[in-house]
Amino acid sequence: DLPRTFPTHPWLDTPEGQATLRRVLVGYSFRDSEVGYCQGLNYVAALLLLVMQTEEDAFWMLAVLLENVLVNDCYTDNLSGCHVEQRVFKDLLAKKCPRIAAHLEAIGFDVSLVATEWFLCLFSKCLPSETTMRVWDVLFNEGAKVLFQVALAIFKMKEEELLTAHQIGDAINILQAASHHLYDPDELLTVCFDKIGSLTTNTITKQRKKQEPTVMAELDQRLRRLNSVKQYDEQ
Template sequence: MPFSFESISSSFEKITTNLNNKMFGPLTHRGVSYEFLGQTDHCNNSPTISRKPPFNNPLTVKFQDLYGFNVEGNVDDVNVMNEVRERVKKQGRVWWSLEANKGANWYLQPMISSNGEGIRVASLKLSVLTNTITLKRLVRKGIPPTLRPKIWLSVSGAAKKRSTVPESYYNDLVLATEGKVTPATLQIDHDIPRTFPCHPWLDSPEGQAALRRVLVGYSFRDSNVGYCQGLNYVAALLLLVMKTEEDAFWMLAVLLEDVLVSDCYTDNLSGCHVEQRVFKDLLAKKCPRIAAHLEAMEFDVALVATEWFLCLFCKSLPSETAMRVWDVLFNEGAKVLFHVALAIFKMQEEELLEAQQIGDVIDILQTSTHHLYDPDELLTVAFEKIGSMTTNTITKERKKQEPAVMAQLDQRLKRLNSLKSREQTQ
């Protein structure tokens, strides 16, 4: 059963009761809805847990961000956003200068793979190694929005993936799936009207039709994934950034097939459960004071981190900040999600240590992410204050956690089957 915001605001004791199932309770997949705690949807009328942010200027203003979301914030939010946009303009001049000096596609030369596979450093020419290091540094500082579609397609591997199939692949897929009805399409049709409903284009017939085609198309491309809630938000942001359905489709494909850990969105969400366990262990290592305090409170970090990992922060962070996270994600891989999640906790360490109730922790994290309009601050903490985390280290952690996750999922399945058997015999 999904959590309701009414029950959260009326009594946090009800949350505690419902959370006895921990991370294996509310998350479901095909045909069954789940809701995220403290979601913002970048909308003014979304249900939130209200808490006054500690800003100097509490005056509320409404404005539209770079990707067309109508946002409600305060004057400090607007000032920060304007400062960030000025930095983006300066960074854009760096990108243009490099294109003028090195060529428009200088970053397309062979590069070191983010997962440690492929070309070895020793075999690289100095110019290629220099480009690789330069690209990593530039991407962390932000890709200019106008260059984002082209660079995402390149560094993520989406363009290469698309080149392995006929040019008509996406159009043929759309035509082949038109009118088909599956459990996935039924859930997609249910979720699309609820996907960023305050965005003018995504709330229009044109926008919703485009989003549906991308999601339905992918559900037929990979029947093991089909469709899982959370993908609607990811695909919606991809459409806003990439501008074309086909580009958004291939970015979704490369995300699910190459960038993210496998099984994150499959039937039992086992990959997502593994990521939550890995994150909990990393939090204990990187932020031990916070981890100890939350454990004493019996607070499960999956309450907030599940949404972060399934929606890739696009429902919790302002869209312009989330896209800066995605810049690095597509270039460096899924380890970026752990860096950013840890940074969010780290940035609120003192306030979290003062929290005494589960609701307070949710409130602190929700409010802080909602007002995190400075991606440079977030990414500086993520990569300079959290410390190094290699992909190999995280892979080992995943393998360590997988047996326990699969055993717990198996027990849950047996309980469900047992309950169904009892109901049938009664």
């Protein structure tokens, strides 16, 4: 993943930059063996390296993000925390943007097709870097609920276009183009807090607890199927 992490950046596209990024990621994998390394962390760590003074500072900021800011189990092997976040986001979209949610469901669009990357990379891969930094400022200050507000805002800002989409691919293209061209962080954050409205941590926590049993049951069922296939192949 190292060569694919912001490959056009003049420092990250050098042996020195990639070696520094590798050290931060490997270092954290030793700190938390349950997380180890997960795709998405490379973008988060890379952006931290670009704004922090030393790789040690970037390492500790990465630790704070994963251990104190974000929900548990987002980056573990089965991504259970991320699956929970996607279900919570789907419910929030239905409440905050019911027209969009109903239309996307009608065309068979699953929000996780775009939102999984958003949440795992903390928007660093899709938003312009300056906008991402503004989002992260709020993320560190107010917690993981901000990820839901930003995701909802992107959908809200493209509501009329999304309502005209009749194919899954069209919806994906609209959302990807929207996020890549959000050069005005003030506009995005205004929609987050003025048009989407506030989301409390308690609300998000309750929604997570509601979704966790379903997610864990699905993951357990998937694991049993994989084990059955493995046993069949061995026979």
